[in-house]
Amino acid sequence: xxxxxxxxxxxxxxxxxxxxxxxxxxxxxxxxxxxxxxxxxxxxxxxxxxxxxxxxxxxxxxxxxxxxxxxxxxxxxxxxxxxxxxxxxxxxxxxxxxxxxxxxxxxxxxxxxxxxxxxxxxxxxxxxxxxxxxxxxxxxxxxxxxxxxxxxxxxxxxxxxxxxxxxxxxxxxxxxxxxxxxxxxxxxxxxxxxxxxxxxxxxxxxxxxxxxxxxxxxxxxxxxxxxxxxxxxxxxxxxxxxxxxxxxxxxxxxxxxxxxxxxxxxxxxxxxxxxxxxxxxxxxxxxxxxxxxxxxxxxxxxxxxxxxxxxxxxxxxxxxxxxxxxxxxxxxxxxxxxxxxxxxxxxxxxxxxxxxxxxxxxxxxxxxxxxxxxxxxxxxxxxxxxxxxxxxxxxxxxxxxxxxxxxxxxxxxxxxxxxxxxxxxxxxxxxxxxxxxxxxxxxxxxxxxxxxxxxxxxxxxxxxxxxxxxxxxxxxxxxxxxxxxxxxxxxxxxxxxxxxxxxxxxxxxxxxxxxxxxxxxxxxxxxxxxxxxxxxxxxxxxxxxxxxxxxxxxxxxxxxxxxxxxxxxxxxxxxxxxxxxxxxxxxxxxxxxxxxxxxxx
Numbered sequence: 220x221x222x223x224x225x226x227x228x229x230x231x232x233x234x235x236x237x238x239x240x241x242x243x244x245x246x247x248x249x250x251x252x253x254x255x256x257x258x259x260x261x262x263x264x265x266x267x268x269x270x271x272x273x274x275x276x277x278x279x280x281x282x283x284x285x286x287x288x289x290x291x292x293x294x295x296x297x298x299x300x301x302x303x304x305x306x307x308x309x310x311x312x313x314x315x316x317x318x319x320x321x322x323x324x325x326x327x328x329x330x331x332x333x334x335x336x337x338x339x340x341x342x343x344x345x346x347x348x349x350x351x352x353x354x355x356x357x358x359x360x361x362x363x364x365x366x367x368x369x370x371x372x373x374x375x376x377x378x379x380x381x382x383x384x385x386x387x388x389x390x391x392x393x394x395x396x397x398x399x400x401x402x403x404x405x406x407x408x409x410x411x412x413x414x415x416x417x418x419x420x421x422x423x424x425x426x427x428x429x430x431x432x433x434x435x436x437x438x439x440x441x442x443x444x445x446x447x448x449x450x451x452x453x454x455x456x457x458x459x460x461x462x463x464x465x466x467x468x469x470x471x472x473x474x475x476x477x478x479x480x481x482x483x484x485x486x487x488x489x490x491x492x493x494x495x496x497x498x499x500x501x502x503x504x505x506x507x508x509x510x511x512x513x514x515x516x517x518x519x520x521x522x523x524x525x526x527x528x529x530x531x532x533x534x535x536x537x538x539x540x541x542x543x544x545x546x547x548x549x550x551x552x553x554x555x556x557x558x559x560x561x562x563x564x565x566x567x568x569x570x571x572x573x574x575x576x577x578x579x580x581x582x583x584x585x586x587x588x589x590x591x592x593x594x595x596x597x598x599x600x601x602x603x604x605x606x607x608x609x610x611x612x613x614x615x616x617x618x619x620x621x622x623x624x625x626x627x628x629x630x631x632x633x634x635x636x637x638x639x640x641x642x643x644x645x646x647x648x649x650x651x652x653x654x655x656x657x658x659x660x661x662x663x664x665x666x667x668x669x670x671x672x673x674x675x676x677x678x679x680x681x682x683x684x685x686x687x688x689x690x691x692x693x694x695x696x697x698x699x700x701x702x703x704x705x706x707x708x709x710x711x712x713x714x715x716x717x718x719x720x721x722x723x724x725x726x727x728x729x730x731x732x733x734x735x736x737x738x739x740x741x742x743x744x745x746x747x748x749x750x751x752x753x754x755x756x757x758x759x760x761x762x763x764x765x766x767x768x769x770x771x772x773x774x775x776x777x778x779x780x781x782x783x784x785x786x787x788x789x790x791x792x793x794x795x796x797x798x799x800x801x802x803x804x805x806x807x808x809x810x811x812x813x814x815x816x817x818x819x820x
């Protein structure tokens with residue numbers, strides 16, 4: 220199939236934009252690669268420290284002939300998505316021995332839960348935890364004793380942080396090993412309905428707690444298609460998972476078999492063998508374009524519009540919001556998974572899942588077919604799915620047609636002709652909107668502005684009955700420099716209530732919204748942010764603002780905007796408490812959201 224012209228043009232634009240950065244990156248990787256297997260350069264004392272507790276594997280490590288795999292784990296048992304990783308190190312070590320290799324837990328990385336911190340102070344540390352994860356992984360791999368790495372992480376900031384580090388240590392191969400989604404519980408739309416009823420005062424906290432506990436009820440990722448599951452999709456589209464690994468439930472024989480096979484594959488693609496596949500060769504411009512196409516085709520999380528530019532920058536690839544916008548314009552929306560539909564990721568997987576989607580998009584010429592992956596050369600292998608037969612793992616062709624066209628449709632007959640995200644530009648800056656869940660009649664809002672500097676003030680105004688007419692709700696000083704750019708997902712229920720009352724409502728913010736955001740039009744990640752002198756700081760109560768996702772416009776309809784003084788906000792309350800004082804250096808040095816809001820890249 221001939222490649223789509225726009226996909227090729229965007230890829231060429233990225234390659235040209237990135238030429239200097241990519242060349243410098245690959246030169247750095249070549250120097251690290253050419254130095255050879257690192258254990259040979261360690262002193263006897265260095266090695267004795269590294270192997271002292273390795274028991275039966277000590278002899279193989281001393282001999283230096285067997286590949287040694289470093290395990291980077293995000294295990295904790297507060298996150299349902301990461302709780303299954305508890306037993307992975309022992310499984311991996313056993314599988315490594317069968318492959319003539321060794322494995323060590325190189326280090327752990329923090330993994331906070333956005334579900335716990337939504338609407339709470341801790342959310343102000345969430346985005347910066349991505350950079351902490353990258354730093355922690357760098358510390359773990361700095362021991363320089365590993366020939367490959369297995370990255371155990373799933374959720375929102377964890378995978379992007381691990382990717383930044385994996386790219387930085389791009390001279391060694393790396394595989395991402397997922398844990399899978401929890402089995403289906405209370406349907407996500409029913410949970411959302413109860414949240415709205417609670418916000419409107421129609422049900423009590425006991426009913427809300429009952430619904431939440433019935434939805435989030437066991438090990439594995441949350442079942443809606445938020446950032447965590449979007450991360451898993453990306454790892455397949457970008458070639459860093461084993462094919463079909465993303466959405467296999469925890470604690471199943473197939474899940475265990477995939478973990479063992481990931482270990483054996485990591486051992487097989489080190490520099491000691493004949494199929495060397497370093498991360499640097501996998502994470503090129505084509506892989507990132509494939510990831511963005513997957514993001515659009517699935518209606519994935521807006522958080523990745525921040526994370527992907529940071530991830531790619533670590534590999535010398537420079538992405539821009541226009542790349543997301545242009546690829547969205549030619550990518551069909553093939554999936555309807557909550558919040559874009561009623562299905563969850565288990566239903567999506569059963570309907571054909573990623574294997575079906577990748578096959579369809581390859582046939583449509585919307586994916587680069589010739590990328591290098593951990594599984595082999597070419598992306599076509601990801602149109603296969605894993606099966607267990609008589610206890611043995613093998614791959615077979617995925618379904619040739621959707622098994623449920625209410626959830627998953629072919630590229631030739633999608634839910635909508637374009638993808639899930641739009642870039643908006645105008646006199647208040649640049650923003651993005653997730654339009655895949657927003658009904659067409661809600662995608663254009665022109666209304667007076669109410670300005671807030673705190674999400675709690677929006678909630679108070681709602682409780683006081685102050686929203687009685689069409690409104691553009693502006694919540695500013697929520698960017699990375701101001702307060703760490705927290706998600707404002709806790710505003711979704713009350714804004715949904717207003718929408719349900721027949722009001723035209725839009726949210727405009729330099730903060731973030733969750734990948735689980737729903738039907739309310741939200742222009743987010745406004746750059747430059749208000750705290751850095753962005754024009755959003757000039758907007759006043761009563762200004763008429765047009766938020767138009769169909770035309771890609773966000774603007775105040777008052778010519779005097781540019782001549783106004785900048786509003787200021789008292790940010791001292793964002794600087795201390797619950798660890799925020801430890802992150803002052805991050806707030807002071809981070810980049811703009813449009814560039815990934817990074818501090819280490």
